[in-house]
Amino acid sequence: MTTTRLTRYDRSMLRLMNDRRGQALYSTAARRRLTVAVHIALTVAIGGLMTHFFLAKGEPLWPAVAMVVLLLPWMVATGIINGATRGLLELREHVLDERQSAERSRVVTRAHRMTTLLLAAAATALLITGGVDGDAPKAYAAPLLIAVLVVHWIMPLWVAGLWAQDEPADVETPEAGALGH
Amino acid sequence: MSEQVHNRLAMVRAERKVSRQSLAEAVGAHYQTIGYIERGQYNPSLDLALKISKFFNLPVEALFSLEPFRPLTDEVYGRNQP
CATH class of the missing domain: 1.10.287 (Helix Hairpins)
Incomplete structure (x- = not known):
């Protein structure tokens, strides 16, 4: 986390993502x-x-x-x-510490698994629809592809949000803005 | 696969009157990570464990152990474990 010099952008993002207001x-x-x-x-x-x-x-x-x-x-x-998530997915890798980097990897892996299942379901639905109506795959392929692309993009955020842990009661919460490294 | 690493970080930190935020900044970690280590919810890497030990000027085994630590009073007053 501190092995690389943080840029002004990194510091401002770090402050923003750790703002407790x-x-x-x-x-x-x-x-x-x-x-x-x-x-x-x-x-x-x-x-x-x-x-x-x-x-x-x-x-x-x-x-x-x-x-x-x-x-x-x-x-x-x-x-x-x-x-x-304290900016788990928004902060650049070198801003995160080792625990956060490991957590980000876990989140991305889980999101990837879920997106794979979603893609499989979408492909199956498209094939089944194609069996019933021959023109359906052609008509629905583009919107479906865009929908899956959007989900693929946002899924890590949803997974990170669902897996985020409570702030432990005994953790001293720093003052807002006290994280300017 | 991950084995529980026991630590005395909370006790030493309280004794030295160091906040989690200060320790986190000194060792290049997030303040929550220090909290997770103290509660045994995260095992630090060797690198981080050594940095924490260096910060307190203690040998790493004084802070981290694979075996549960004996109560400090037992160690100080020499009481044998039951």
């Missing part, structure tokens, strides 16, 4: 699970609206407006999960 939002496992559930729901909603916006022809702009409106709570939920 929003701690109440992710202090318990139930709250973290709720945040991840909300984040998943918002991601699905935004993805659905995006698909609708690009595929539907001659539609009004309301899906785009709704998408922009939903992006704000999505970003807040992302921030809460990042706070809960």
